[in-house]
Amino acid sequence: MQSKDKNTEQKILEAAKTAFMKYGLYGARMQDIADNAGINKALLHYYFRSKEKLFDQVFEGALSKYFEQMLVFSDTSLPVLERIFKYIDNIIDFLSEYPQMSMFIIKEISVDQEMFYEKVKMLKEDKGIHLISLLKEGQEKGEISNIDPVVFVMNLHSLCAYPFLASPIFKAIISSSASHWEDPGNNKLKASVKDFVAFRLAK
Amino acid sequence: MQSKDKNTEQKILEAAKTAFMKYGLYGARMQDIADNAGINKALLHYYFRSKEKLFDQVFEGALSKYFEQMLVFSDTSLPVLERIFKYIDNIIDFLSEYPQMSMFIIKEISVDQEMFYEKVKMLKEDKGIHLISLLKEGQEKGEISNIDPVVFVMNLHSLCAYPFLASPIFKAIISSSASHWEDPGNNKLKASVKDFVAFRLAK
DNA sequence: GTACAGTTTAACCAAATGGTTAACGCAAAG
DNA sequence: CTTTGCGTTAACCATTTGGTTAAACTGTAC
Numbered sequence: 001m002q003s004k005d006k007n008t009e010q011k012i013l014e015a016a017k018t019a020f021m022k023y024g025l026y027g028a029r030m031q032d033i034a035d036n037a038g039i040n041k042a043l044l045h046y047y048f049r050s051k052e053k054l055f056d057q058v059f060e061g062a063l064s065k066y067f068e069q070m071l072v073f074s075d076t077s078l079p080v081l082e083r084i085f086k087y088i089d090n091i092i093d094f095l096s097e098y099p100q101m102s103m104f105i106i107k108e109i110s111v112d113q114e115m116f117y118e119k120v121k122m123l124k125e126d127k128g129i130h131l132i133s134l135l136k137e138g139q140e141k142g143e144i145s146n147i148d149p150v151v152f153v154m155n156l157h158s159l160c161a162y163p164f165l166a167s168p169i170f171k172a173i174i175s176s177s178a179s180h181w182e183d184p185g186n187n188k189l190k191a192s193v194k195d196f197v198a199f200r201l202a203k
Numbered sequence: 204m205q206s207k208d209k210n211t212e213q214k215i216l217e218a219a220k221t222a223f224m225k226y227g228l229y230g231a232r233m234q235d236i237a238d239n240a241g242i243n244k245a246l247l248h249y250y251f252r253s254k255e256k257l258f259d260q261v262f263e264g265a266l267s268k269y270f271e272q273m274l275v276f277s278d279t280s281l282p283v284l285e286r287i288f289k290y291i292d293n294i295i296d297f298l299s300e301y302p303q304m305s306m307f308i309i310k311e312i313s314v315d316q317e318m319f320y321e322k323v324k325m326l327k328e329d330k331g332i333h334l335i336s337l338l339k340e341g342q343e344k345g346e347i348s349n350i351d352p353v354v355f356v357m358n359l360h361s362l363c364a365y366p367f368l369a370s371p372i373f374k375a376i377i378s379s380s381a382s383h384w385e386d387p388g389n390n391k392l393k394a395s396v397k398d399f400v401a402f403r404l405a406k
Numbered sequence: 407g408t409a410c411a412g413t414t415t416a417a418c419c420a421a422a423t424g425g426t427t428a429a430c431g432c433a434a435a436g
Numbered sequence: 437c438t439t440t441g442c443g444t445t446a447a448c449c450a451t452t453t454g455g456t457t458a459a460a461c462t463g464t465a466c
Contacts, residue, residue, distance in 0.1 A: 008443080008444090022313065022314060023227075023229055023230075023314065024226075024227060024229075024230055024310075025230075026226055026227075026229070026230035027226075027227055027228075027229035027230040027314075029422085029423075029424090030423075030424060030425085031422085031423075031424090039444080039445095040444065040445050040446080041424085041425085041445095042425085042426080042427090042444075042445065042446085043443080043444065043445085044424095044425095045424085045425060045426080046442095046443075046444080047443095049425095050424080050425080051424065051425090100313065102369075103309065103310065103313060105372070106306065106368055106369055106371070106372065107306065107310055109371040109372060110225065110303065110306060110371060111225060111226065111230075113371050113375075116371065116372075116375060117375050120372075120375045120376065121375075132377070132382050148391065149382070150377060150382055150384050151391050151392070151395050154365075154366050154373060154392075155362055155395055155399070157365065157369065158361045158362050158364075158365035158366060158369075159358055159361045159362065161361075161365060161369070162357075162360065162361035162364060162365040162368070163357050163361060165309055165365070165368065166305075166309055166360065166361075166364070168309070168312045168313060168316050168319065169308070169309065169312060169319075169323075170357060172316075172319060172320050172323045172324075173323065174335070174353060179335050179352070179353055181353050188351065188354050189354070189357070192354050192358055193358075196358070196399060199402055211413085211414090232452085232453075232454090233453075233454060233455085234452085234453080234454090242414080242415095243414060243415050243416080244415095244454085244455085245414075245415070245416085245455085245456080245457090246413080246414065246415085247454095247455095248454085248455060248456080249413075249414080252455095253454080253455080254454065254455090
């Protein structure tokens with residue numbers, strides 16, 4: 001029985017993730033989720049009381065995984081630049097596995113900001129990771145240049161995340177420019193981001 | 204009468220834009236749009252036959268405005284680098300005015316890619332703008348370095364567009380890092396993008 | 407004023423939606 | 437064998453949804 005529970009709950013979460021990622025909280029349909037999980041609609045409400053509750057679980061899971069990628073920042077055995085390089089690999093591999101993740105998170109935040117503020121606060125206190133403080137620290141130690149940390153963090157995440165967000169656009173635009181685009185393992189992308197970081201943080 | 208028509212139609216399009224940008228095609232509600240336009244719901248169907256048709260109009264308008272920003276590329280009186288700098292100013296000013304634009308376009312594309320492919324083809328043939336070909340041209344003339352144009356275009360758009368997409372995230376993260384962020388006129392952002400471009404395209 | 411066109415509305419409809427209920431199945435416990 | 441309790445389902449419900457209809461309104465041309 002226990003195994004059956006887990007299976008059903010997992011199947012629901014899986015189907016819910018797919019649906020919510022694609023259509024968002026309002027756009028996703030409970031019937032769709034039930035169908036894709038291969039179960040009755042009433043079971044959704046048996047396991048998760050309401051659409052909102054189900055959504056919350058999916059969203060929190062996504063956000064949490066996203067934040068997990070930042071654990072490298074706490075690895076004090078590495079110099080700051082190395083940690084950032086590792087983070088770039090992590091985050092790009094992660095987004096490559098869940099390409100709709102950024103979209104999903106951003107989309108839902110734009111609909112309901114309040115919810116997000118609370119959850120970020122929770123997760124950050126939990127994991128205690130701050131790239132910005134890390135940069136300031138590196139600057140004090142003289143390991144990196146004196147750029148504006150906030151602008152840098154923004155640029156860095158832009159370079160990593162946007163290609164996955166906008167991949168449908170790029171596919172269309174590039175194919176219509178008679179160019180083509182292949183980047184197995186996202187190595188070109190990783191290299192170009194690291195190149196940028198090295199350039200910006202060089203003393 | 205003519206003016207009244209225009210007014211109503213305009214009010215509807217305005218309200219529809221707001222609703223669709225925030226909730227997407229499926230999430231947006233016709234009643235909401237009617238309310239916000241200050242009219243009866245039936246009028247929506249009088250002016251635009253269906254929800255899809257109304258959405259199409261909004262989406263095409265958005266996409267078209269987006270593409271208009273690329274007209275600088277065709278200004279042969281300027282060297283390639285100058286055109287790109289101007290484009291950066293244009294696109295950032297534009298996104299600053301319509302911060303939900305990228306989100307909206309990307310969101311809907313991820314739901315229905317087919318539709319997008321056709322519309323991009325239409326608009327591009329119409330305006331005939333290709334940054335990638337421009338870069339190749341500049342490389343042949345020896346004006347810019349020999350970077351991979353596709354990677355460069357991706358990086359460039361990442362740096363410009365993502366900050367607006369992710370601004371809710373940044374606000375939350377930055378405020379919880381005891382940092383703060385002000386960038387009137389987006390001048391810091393523009394400067395950092397241009398800095399990146401200059402670095403990448405320098406021979 | 408009357409006829410006529412385009413514009414606007416209230417009332418309505420069928421379908422879809424999130425959610426509930428009561429009953430059934432079925433394994434484990436007594 | 438019966439009871440108990442969780443997992444599951446079909447049938448159902450109230451509300452919301454996009455969409456329609458027929459009548460009312462409004463300004464213009466005759």
